[in-house]
Amino acid sequence: MAQRWGDVLDDSDEETEVTQQQPTTTAGGLVIPPTHKSRVDSKGIQIVTSYRQHPANPKQLLKTVTKIRVTSQKVRESKAVAIRRKWTKFGDAIKDENAEGGQRATIISKEDVFLEDPNADTDLQEEDATTAIAGNLNEFWAKQQRRQLERKYDVGDAEGGAQPGWTQVGIGGAAANPAAGGKYVPPSARGLAAGVKPERRTDDVNTIRVTNISENTTEADLQDLFKPFGRISRVYLAKDKETLQSRGFAFVSFVNKQDAAQAMEKLQGFGYDHLILKLEWARPNTPKDPATSGNEYRSGYGKALAQDTKTKVSYASNLTN
């Protein structure tokens, strides 16, 4: 069929273009005609017809018709360029001719680079529906800061009552709803905690705990790093409460488990800045004794890096939800 189409396009005698190749005969007595290449027609289409033996049925002949669009570009250049093209190599360049692999002076980058839009990152974020799911992280951080200030000056929200901020929230929240298992429950959602819970569970499953991050890394950097693997619902970088310095670990939640798994596989041991990243699945929240958890949080989170970070970490991840 393609052949016929070719004929329509170009009526010139294609036979002149037939390559001087003899038909080959297989053991089964099947004659395989030589590959035929048509002339490039006025629209720049060339038809290559090749034949081979059917892999399953040796008696059958398989015909492959490939249409190729041939484009040629005429470039004008000065005659001097043509002369210079004949120049022979000199100096160290002579060695290049026999060089192999890494020894070669010119290598083609394995990495494909693009002309990137410098404003693209912000644009993408705006369009990203997933950001809406987890809420804006910066907003979250701002909220935390505000709470901190509130605690400090004892203004608190209306529910705060007599007890100061964090402890009150930790214990109060857990006490109000023991099923939450020590999770931080925002005051507004305290009565509804049971309904919100399943959603959180799925989020936890897709969360990667990233450790050994250099302290210059920002949440935006992490976002950039993990973005290629899939939709991210949340990035949380643990920061010191007072200095706001990164504490060297972070949580990245993906919308899809597969994406998370892929990221895990690809970035495990990835050299980022001067450090080697370590990735592990965030530990699911083990229900804690509600009475102690509030206190533990109070004492541990913040400066005390010497303590078991993992426990603190699970708290940190709770907080972000």
Next chain:
Amino acid sequence: MRPYLLQGHERPITVVKYNADGDLLFTASKDLIPSVWRSENGERLGTFHGHKGTIWDLDVDRFSNLLLTASADATVKLWSCQNGECLETFTHRGPVRGVCWAEDNRRFATISDPFVEHPGKIMVWDIEQPAEPILEVDLLKVDGKRVNATNIWWTYLNEHIFVSMDNGVMRLYSPETGSLVKEIVAHEKKVNRVQFNRDKTLALTSSADFSSKLFDAVNWKHLYTYKTDRPVNDAVISETKDHILLGGGQEAMSVTTTSGKVGKFETRFFHIVYQEEFGTVKGHFGPINALAINPNGRNYASGAEDGYVRLHFFDKSYLDMQDPVPEADDDEDAEESKEDKAPAPVAGKAAGKPEQALEYDESIMDA
């Protein structure tokens, strides 16, 4: 695009330059051996052996026969481009920062740093009389402070010798008498390099004060400013598009304390008139020291502190890209002046963006 990595140099790249036809690319670095490459396939054509110091600058003549290299070993050497033979050595008193052929292809100007008791000097040489320079101008101290020149050029038709200084000033000297003709205060900090367009009507400065400025190279009127957030080491004007390319990044001395991500070692693409950054190309892991764009506009080279020269061939999408034209209030006006440009630039831009993002995603997945 997949750039070619030209890894012939072992030290930071100082200068990359295309010849007039754009088929050869000359590179020099702080190692002592300038190289020449074929720009069409990145193949190394040859190396030039003989200098004993850092090569700060080079210039190739109009016909790509003779190459001049300026070195910190206080010499300028004249080479044959075809076989790498050193034809002549011009001895100076201090490290030579810049060298530039005059348009007559016979004279050239050099600028040397002050050295011991010798002040910085502008010299004009004739290749027919290699023994003595035909003109020598001392760079005097300004307010008791030594100022160093960063590079030297000839303006259109050898009218003036143009020198950029490390205090942000640019000067024009007369090539006949050596007298100071004009002084232009362009930047607050060091002017790293100035590049002209082909017919030398525009000059683009790059400065350590985080900006790059476009000047009219005839009356030296300031036209546009391109602002970035890092020192600009080099900037070039595209011959085929209304674009300029800026290269720079963190100062070399603070690179080891910052990550590649925040170092901003990208090549930035600005629109020449709108002064708007519309693209970046990443890849280097050190500040870009030198940029050059092929006169045919199809490829560009960047050389960085990391010792690599990257030769980029533009994608078809870039070459076909049409610059956005702001929607004019008056339709007639727009048709008259911008006939050759895209009628609906906004649509074109919107269509191009998601495609790029998609490709980016895929490439990471493969890696």
